Amino acid sequence: MIKNKNIICFAGEDWWYHNPHSVHHIMKQFSKYNKVMFVNSLGIRFPSLKESSTFIRLFNKLKSLSRWAKWAQMNLLILSPIIVPLYKYNVIRKINKYVLLFQIKLAMKLFRFRDPILYIILPTAADVIGHLGEQAVIYHCVDKFGAYDGVPDAIRDMEQQLIKKADLILYPNRKLFEERRALSTRSRHFSHGVDYEHFALAMNGKKTVPADIKDIKGPVIGYFGAIEYFIDQELLAYIAEKEPDWSFVFIGKVNVDVSRLEKFKNIHFLGKKNYDDLPAYAKAFDVCIIPRITDHDFESHRSPIKLREYLSTGRPVVSVSFTEVNDLDDIVYVAEDKVEFHQKLQIAVNEKDERKRNQRLARVKNETWESRAEKISALIVESSNKTIENIPTELEENVA
Known part of the structure; x- marks a missing residue:
């Protein structure tokens, strides 16, 4: 692990009100041995007033901004900069650049960050490169941002840069x-x-199942994560109708119209839960599902963290087909269409083979965020020496 470095991370989430994304976990690992400034999301577009969650998001953002700079734990500073995410306007983009640089440099001076490594998640941080005396620039590209609905062309230009x-x-x-x-x-x-x-912890016999899921009739088909446009409601309606004796439970904030699904008595939306409570809810699941649409360019280039989280609960996992899950098709039930999804669910619900559960656990047990941070650390050392092209290809294969 790299040590005694200053890292400035431009995240794709807000530390204070989002459940943790990948960079949240990685920066917590880095902060054990380094000083980290976690810059809350700069956004990639201005939220639409037509979206039901916009006002809640704006309220949460204002709460974050009121903290501006605050230590979350030892060596981990959270910065909530003030910017206007209207990147399609060149004038506003230039203003954002200088306002952001002023805030970052002020925080660097106040909290003694020098010669930082820039760890960037969103391309909207591209304009600060070359202005902070950085040792190295790491781009952790978690999504195909240019394919996101409503994103201006400027985002694509910033990503190319x-x-x-x-x-x-x-x-x-x-x-x-x-x-x-x-x-x-x-x-x-x-x-x-x-x-x-x-x-x-979902396998811990002492873990208490929460009251709002405890009495839901099994088998319970579970999902946790935001309920967004990418949830395949047609698929879910099809299976809920086919299997009226199964219960479908969704843990997460509902950001789209789900009236089509709410008419089913066996579909339950329990709302967003704290990250710490997710294993307790997963304990009530018999099967975990990933029911995403696959014909959207943005969604087809995503890699959901929940896949390995599900596997770590020991539960069978049924998913639609996409690149990342297909790499694990020996331990995940993968379906190409709604009929096959239903068939795979029937198999998963009746799975009794302890060896399969152990196989799932064995696959992900060593894929911890700590091990990932160690390997990223090795890559950062190489990149800072400008020799990243010479890293052995075996490293890539080992972490894929």
């Missing part, structure tokens, strides 16, 4: 990595890790 300037580019999604590896010899495929010990 970022790819050119980055000393190391990490792609959790293999499909996106394969499409872009020719753009830079410094690109690497690097799968997500998992908080294994946390989610394995």
Whole structure:
């Protein structure tokens, strides 16, 4: 692990009100031996007033901004900068650049950050490169941002700029990595890790199942994560109708119209829960599911963290087919359409083979965020020496 470094992370989430994403876990690991400034999300577009969650998001953002700079724990400073995410306007983009740089440099001076490593998740941080005296620039590209609905062309331009300037580019999604590896010899495929010990608590006999799920009739088909446009409601309605004696439980904030699903008595939306409570809810699951749409360009290039979180609970997992899950098709029930999804669910619900559970656990047990941070650390050392092109290809294979 790198030690005694200053790291400035431009995250794709807000530390204070989002459940942890990948970079949250990685920065917690880095902060054990380094000083980290976690810059809350700069956003990639201004939220639409038509979206039901916009006002709640704005309220949460204002609460974060009121803290501006605050230590979350030892060596981990959270900075909530003030910017306006209207990147399609060049004037506002230039203003954002200088306002952001002023805030970052002020925080660097106040909290003694020098010669930092920049660890960037969103391309909207590209404009600060070259202005902070950085040792190295790492781009951890978790999504195909240019394919996100409503994103201006400026985001694509900023990402191209970022790819050119980055000393190391990490792609959790293999499909996106394969499409872009020719753009830079410094690109690497690097799968997500998992908080294994946390989610394995779902197998703890002493763990108490929460009251709002305890009395829901089994078998329970469970999902946790935001309920967004990418949830395949047609698929879920099809199976809920086919299996009226199964219960479908969704743990997460509902950000889209789900009236089509709410008419089913066996579909339950329990709302967003604290990250710490997810294993207790997962304990009530008989099967975990990933029911995503697959014909959207943005969604087809994502790599959901929940896949390895599910596997760490020991529960069978049924998923639609996409690149990252297909790499694990020996331990995940993968379906190509709604009929096959139903068939695979029937098999998973009746799974009694302890060996399969142990196989799932064995696969992810060592894929912790700590191990991922160690390997990223090794790559950062190489990238800071400008020799990333010479890293043995075996490293890429070992972490894929």
